[in-house]
Amino acid sequence: MIELYDSQRAMRNMRKAAMQRGVVAVLDVGTSKIACLVLRFDGTERLNDGEGVGAMAGQAGFRVIGAATTRSRGVRFGEIEAMQETERAIRTALQAAQKMANIRVDHVIACFSGASPRSYGLAGQVELEGHVVSEQDVSRVLSACDVPAYGEGREVLHAQPVNFALDHRTGLSDPRGQLGQVLSTDMHMVTIDAVAVQNLAHCVKRCDLELAGLASSAYVSGNAALVEDEQELGAACIDLGGGSAGVSIFIKKHMIYSDSVRIGGDHVTNDISMGLQIPQATAERIKTFYGGVVATGMDDRELIEIGGETGDWEHDRRTVSRAELIGIMRPRVEEILEEVRARLDAAGFGYLPSQQIVLTGGGSQIPGLDGLASRILGQQVRLGRPLRVHGLPQAATGPGFASAVGMCLFAANPQDEWWDFEIPVDRYPARSLRRAVKWFKDNW
């Protein structure tokens, strides 16, 4: 179990080094765009190390000094498909961001939405060695979680302890120092395809950078788009991206479920392109300018020139009404939302005390989406924009940058993961020898 986290530990160390140097880049590898932000840490994040979240939501410690976006290439469903192309796109974004920041970046924290994340709930239980819960006990209970067989070729991306219970008391966020007999924990684990991670790591390495962290985009965009009480009381964040829609459910400030639906905005564009027989680029343009999901009588009269370059006058002067466009888009959007609904139902979202749903990501900008979503997903739906962070350019404050902003927060104050705790002592060989001696002493 422990060997598996060596790479995660290495990445954590790298992240620490990057923090010490003060500059780190975050990279959101999406299907439709690649966004890169360069963060500078001022070293003031220790100021509000205390209880709760400060006035700036714990993000006073860093500042965005460079931001760049480029059209993504070679990525489908949030997974890298053509390495060379993706590498070039990453290079473009990074170069522009470095140029804006006017500093060289060596460490990058990346997130991606694809690679079919799967989420598991783990439970572990140990008897305490003493009466007081120590760090070692926490480590032991975390290692005592029975890990499911998540299959060959998959890797653990997140493993976060979400709850501790001591004897009959549950809901403890930090059991250290408390008295009790039996310590148990609940852990949330997300696994992804190892190949996707390796591809991304390779691309990043080809750009002369070091990968200092990985995150699931559903998780980080939930971090950015959900406000504090939503995270506390229970909410789902749906990140409608280009190639896939990420779903993450939060309660008590922890993510408890994460999944992704492999349909996204690109499919809507594809539908328009096929339905109207126009090139992909035009379809994308029409979608962003005139798209919608609720048709009104006015839309029948609004004609859109869809153009063409064939030289045939008739063909090049085609028009469609906006109602037609909406008629193409709506079924696909409904399909996405229904798919999301199915995932939420499977996760038991309906049993949460609060069922707030937040739509974010570039796809959430379709006019009228909130109405449609509230019909499919439930009454409490709102459109979410990412938190405001220091120095973020206006162009990067839209919902499409939720995961990029979430990555900043993730870099500034990361959640404790399994590998952030110490290795339990009884895993060390010296300790096992001592245990053998102890056993002899006890029995002879």
Place this chain on the structure above:
Amino acid sequence: MQQVNSDTPNDPAPSRWSYRFQRLMLTPLFRKVLRVGIPFCLTFAIAAGYLSDRDRQDSIRLAVADFRHQIETRPEFMINLLAIEGASPSIEEDIREIFPFDLPASSFDLDLESVREMIVGLPAVADADVRVRQGGVLVAEVSEREPVVVWRSHDGLALVDIEGVVTDELDARSERFDLPAIAGAGGNQDVPGAIAILEAAAPIKANVLGLVRIGERRWDLVLKEGQRILLPEENPVRALERVIVLSQVQDMLERDIVVVDMRLSDRPTLRMNERAVEDWWRVTKLTVGAQQQ
């Protein structure tokens, strides 16, 4: 219109090498080296290469020296005259004799401090102040030593100032009758004390011949008829005053006394003339005899 050739870079992506180059240029250390280090090294190398030739070095050195000389010999910086203030003619002559520079000279070459020390080094000079005045005049303000006593020693007569420094030789005592005389080895070591004693001796000034230093530690006041007043080491003035008071009241010094010994203040002692003693004995005998009879 769409471009047919897909290879033509509509592609915004930088090539690997341009990307690397840009990253290199954004490295802080590299930029610093490029901005400061390379220009510095280049300038240094060019200058070193140019100056490594010996002929060039010499010509540059020569030009610098020439320029320096030109400035130094400008009339504004030349000194044409040595003016000496506050010195008697003989001392002035001495100063002019020892003044080591040939005038006119540049004021850059003159070392005023050494000139000053040289002048102060003369025995008759107490202090001197040397400066350059406008118009190329070197002014030496000299304050002379004032002789206060004539000191007779084994080497002859000398004039001594208040600090005990011999300012001049004297051929005959008659040249300076206005000054009191002292004698004895080490007489010049306590000139202020001698002056004080002589001042205290003002009431009997007509009788005073001079002071003699005894054992380089105390004074004897010598009076005209060979009488001596031996003064103690401590508080000689007070002892002398006592003697003067005695002499005024009892005309002590008028009598046949050779020495008044005041060295022990508790026990002033008188030594009388030999004949006076005999007389005294005789007179005493007479009185004693008369009494016995």
